[in-house]
Amino acid sequence: MNLSAYKKVVHAADKREVSPDDKPDMSDLAGFCAIAREAADRTLGLRPYDVQLIGTLALLDGHVAEMVTGEGKTLSGAMAAAGYALQGKRVHVISVNDYLAKRDAEWMAPLYEALGVTVGHIDQNTPHEERRSAYACDVLYGSVSEIGFDVLRDRLATGPAQIIVPAPEVALVDEADSVLVDEARVPLVLAGAADPGSTIPELAALVRTLVRGYHYEIDEQGRNAYLTTKGAASVENILGIDLYDENEPGTLIEVNLALHAHALLTRDVDYIVRDGRVQLINPSRGRVALLQRWPDGLQAAVEAKEALDPTEKGEILDQISVQGLIKRYPQVCGMTGTAVAVSEQLGEFYGLKVAVIPPNRPCVRDDFADRIYPTGPDKIAALVEEIQAVHESGRPILIGTLDVAESEHLAHLLQRRKLEPVVLNAKNDAEEASIIARAGERGAITVSTQMAGRGTDIRLGDGVAELGGLYVIGSGRHSSSRLDDQLRGRAGRQGDPGGSVFFVSMEDELLTQFVPDERPPAADPDGLVRHRRGAYLVGHAQRVAEGVNLEIHRNTWRYTRLLEHQRELVMEWRDKVLHGDSASVALSEADPERWAALPESTRDETARQIVLYHLDRCWTEHLAFLTDLREGIHLRALGRMSPLDEFHREAVAEYKQLMAEIERRSLDSFEAPAPELKRPSATWTYMINDNPFGTEWERALKRVTSTSKR
Numbered sequence: 042m043n044l045s046a047y048k049k050v051v052h053a054a055d056k057r058e059v060s061p062d063d064k065p066d067m068s069d070l071a072g073f074c075a076i077a078r079e080a081a082d083r084t085l086g087l088r089p090y091d092v093q094l095i096g097t098l099a100l101l102d103g104h105v106a107e108m109v110t111g112e113g114k115t116l117s118g119a120m121a122a123a124g125y126a127l128q129g130k131r132v133h134v135i136s137v138n139d140y141l142a143k144r145d146a147e148w149m150a151p152l153y154e155a156l157g158v159t160v161g162h163i164d165q166n167t168p169h170e171e172r173r174s175a176y177a178c179d180v181l182y183g184s185v186s187e188i189g190f191d192v193l194r195d196r197l198a199t200g201p202a203q204i205i206v207p208a209p210e211v212a213l214v215d216e217a218d219s220v221l222v223d224e225a226r227v228p229l230v231l232a233g234a235a236d237p238g239s240t241i242p243e244l245a246a247l248v249r250t251l252v253r254g255y256h257y258e259i260d261e262q263g264r265n266a267y268l269t270t271k272g273a274a275s276v277e278n279i280l281g282i283d284l285y286d287e288n289e290p291g292t293l294i295e296v297n298l299a300l301h302a303h304a305l306l307t308r309d310v311d312y313i314v315r316d317g318r319v320q321l322i323n324p325s326r327g328r329v330a331l332l333q334r335w336p337d338g339l340q341a342a343v344e345a346k347e348a349l350d351p352t353e354k355g356e357i358l359d360q361i362s363v364q365g366l367i368k369r370y371p372q373v374c375g376m377t378g379t380a381v382a383v384s385e386q387l388g389e390f391y392g393l394k395v396a397v398i399p400p401n402r403p404c405v406r407d408d409f410a411d412r413i414y415p416t417g418p419d420k421i422a423a424l425v426e427e428i429q430a431v432h433e434s435g436r437p438i439l440i441g442t443l444d445v446a447e448s449e450h451l452a453h454l455l456q457r458r459k460l461e462p463v464v465l466n467a468k469n470d471a472e473e474a475s476i477i478a479r480a481g482e483r484g485a486i487t488v489s490t491q492m493a494g495r496g497t498d499i500r501l502g503d504g505v506a507e508l509g510g511l512y513v514i515g516s517g518r519h520s521s522s523r524l525d526d527q528l529r530g531r532a533g534r535q536g537d538p539g540g541s542v543f544f545v546s547m548e549d550e551l552l553t554q555f556v557p558d559e560r561p562p563a564a565d566p567d568g569l570v571r572h573r574r575g576a577y578l579v580g581h582a583q584r585v586a587e588g589v590n591l592e593i594h595r596n597t598w599r600y601t602r603l604l605e606h607q608r609e610l611v612m613e614w615r616d617k618v619l620h621g622d623s624a625s626v627a628l629s630e631a632d633p634e635r636w637a638a639l640p641e642s643t644r645d646e647t648a649r650q651i652v653l654y655h656l657d658r659c660w661t662e663h664l665a666f667l668t669d670l671r672e673g674i675h676l677r678a679l680g681r682m683s684p685l686d687e688f689h690r691e692a693v694a695e696y697k698q699l700m701a702e703i704e705r706r707s708l709d710s711f712e713a714p715a716p717e718l719k720r721p722s723a724t725w726t727y728m729i730n731d732n733p734f735g736t737e738w739e740r741a742l743k744r745v746t747s748t749s750k751r
């Protein structure tokens with residue numbers, strides 16, 4: 042169907058008479074729309090606009106619906122989820138965070154109930170049994186990471202009763218660009234406690250004494266720190282060892298990790314320290330990611346840097362990418378305010394098409410041209426002036442910053458001027474929704490990191506419309522214009538008046554990183570850069586950044602596709618072991634005598650546990666092998682071989698042996714039982730890429746973009 046077909050359905054729905062006892066019939070879409078509209082009106086007090094029904098139809102048709110922010114996607118999505126449920130399909134509404142999953146599930150519950158559909162939600166604190174009942178509902182709301190980690194944790198089930206995620210049927214993805222594109226660059230990783238290793242706190246103290254430019258260098262992209270020859274010599278001197286001793290490779294790695302933690306990771310930007318623990322800040326959302334950590338060595342190095350007790354070490358038990366997770370669902374659809382800009386990626390990675398839904402009331406927000414300044418301090422000074430001047434009129438202002446440290450710095454400067462900004466960042470994210478909801482009140486000044494509080498409606502206070510509505514200021518352009526548009530979209534919702542502007546400096550990271558060699562144009566006497574070239578460079582840097590990110594995404598996907606395929610095959614096998622008798626069949630055939638000697642009542646379970654243990658163990662080892670392989674694979678390029686082909690060749694060969702290895706080890710355990718098959722005692726999740734330093738390929742790519750002149 043296309044937009045005009047949807048409109049016809051909605052037009053027909055308008056003419057239907059609906060009685061309270063009507064049951065929706067999904068073969069009659071107009072009838073369904075009429076009933077859903079009536080049910081929403083009676084239960085939620087919201088009568089869906091025609092465009093919301095059009096959005097619902099686009100979702101039921103498997104599209105990503107682009108609906109402008111504030112148009113009421115929550116309701117469109119709920120009607121579509123109910124529609125799928127009434128077709129007998131189980132729906133997962135995937136949101137960007139726990140808060141929205143809970144809010145939307147609870148808000149829409151009366152509508153679902155009226156339509157005869159059950160609904161549940163999960164968040165990171167949901168206990169096991171409640172989680173299970175939530176998954177048993179027709180419609181489940183949960184964040185992508187919660188659902189992903191449940192899928193990964195189910196993977197460790199040693200009995201069918203432990204599994205909580207039912208077979209996937211429909212995924213309805215809210216903020217689809219953010220989930221399917223931004224978050225998709227980072228695989229979800231489940232790790233388990235293994236042998237505790239040693240960490241060297243002295244190294245944290247040692248690297249603190251090193252001087253940048255003399256002892257160590259940081260590459261232009263700020264992604265990699267490395268010792269210079271002089272630095273390496275000093276470290277060797279202090280430690281009294283040979284860093285490059287082939288028999289002791291561990292120390293060099295630990296020194297490098299300590300240096301990375303010291304030189305590249307900044308407290309309050311990349312992580313915060315709370316309750317004696319290092320908590321990561323999710324770079325795409327500026328929120329604290331609970332239960333997430335860096336790969337071990339780096340986590341330990343950051344803990345040592347902050348003089349905290351080291352947490353347990355672990356190994357990767359399993360991982361899945363957002364693509365891998367989403368591809369499990371036979372039916373996928375989504376909604377977002379900014380889909381068109383990523384339509385190419387949605388098509389390439391997910392086979393999804395975008396449907397643009399017209400707004401209910403046209404947007405009348407004033408989007409002003411960027412204010413460009415030569416230096417960072419000039420920009421900040423002008424930004425503070427602007428805030429003060431606008432604030433005097435009483436107009437509410439929302440300032441979007443790029444990180445927590447910047448928010449705090451700005452808040453500090455505003456306070457010095459006797460202004461009272463409310464700061465919204467990863468440190469108080471529990472309250473962020475209610476704070477952001479008040480950002481439209483007269484006189485409010487709200488400083489917020491990136492998309493914190495996203496999805497919360499900002500209503501204008503009394504008399505604010507006359508002042509021009511909410512004024513949104515970005516303290517710098519993001520690495521993608523989509524994120525800029527999302528920030529602008531906080532103002533001018535549902536036809537409200539509003540304004541937006543970005544303050545940019547030629548020293549912003551976006552420019553120094555992606556167009557480092559360009560000479561910026563001079564400023565006018567009042568300090569503002571008005572030359573066309575200024576705006577051109579900003580736009581150009583953003584396009585380069587977008588291109589680099591797309592290539593990174595593409596490349597990650599090229600490598601993970603094979604891994605995910607192998608994972609699927611192993612999981613199919615595991616399912617057969619878990620639910621069937623394949624372990625018993627295999628082991629009884631391999632050693633009938635031993636089989637006959639075992640007590641009949643327990644031998645099936647014994648066989649199952651042995652095979653599951655070795656299957657999980659071998660998969661963990663296989664993952665470690667693939668990670669190592671991928672890290673070293675770029676060297677093959679030197680031998681004129683295609684790294685990707687080589688990776689595939691070796692990964693496939695190794696995989697072929699995997700099955701045989703599992704069988705061999707299982708048989709060994711069966712014949713001479715080990716005292717205990719010890720499984721990991723605790724699990725946790727990672728958010729950062731499998732390689733914290735970026736792959737060699739990414740680094741090379743960044744080098745290319747930074748040296749190419751246009």
Ligand SMILES: Nc1ncnc2c1ncn2[C@@H]1O[C@H](COP(=O)(O)OP(=O)(O)OP(=O)(O)O)[C@@H](O)[C@H]1O
Nearest residue numbers: 087088089090110111112113114115116378496498
């Ligand atoms: N049919 C309707 N009639 C009246 N108000 C509505 C209707 N649909 C939604 N709203 C209101 O519009 C506001 C925005 O809704 P919602 O939060 O779903 O928007 P959104 O499109 O998800 O925005 P965002 O992109 O910021 O997440 C809410 O306050 C909601 O109550």
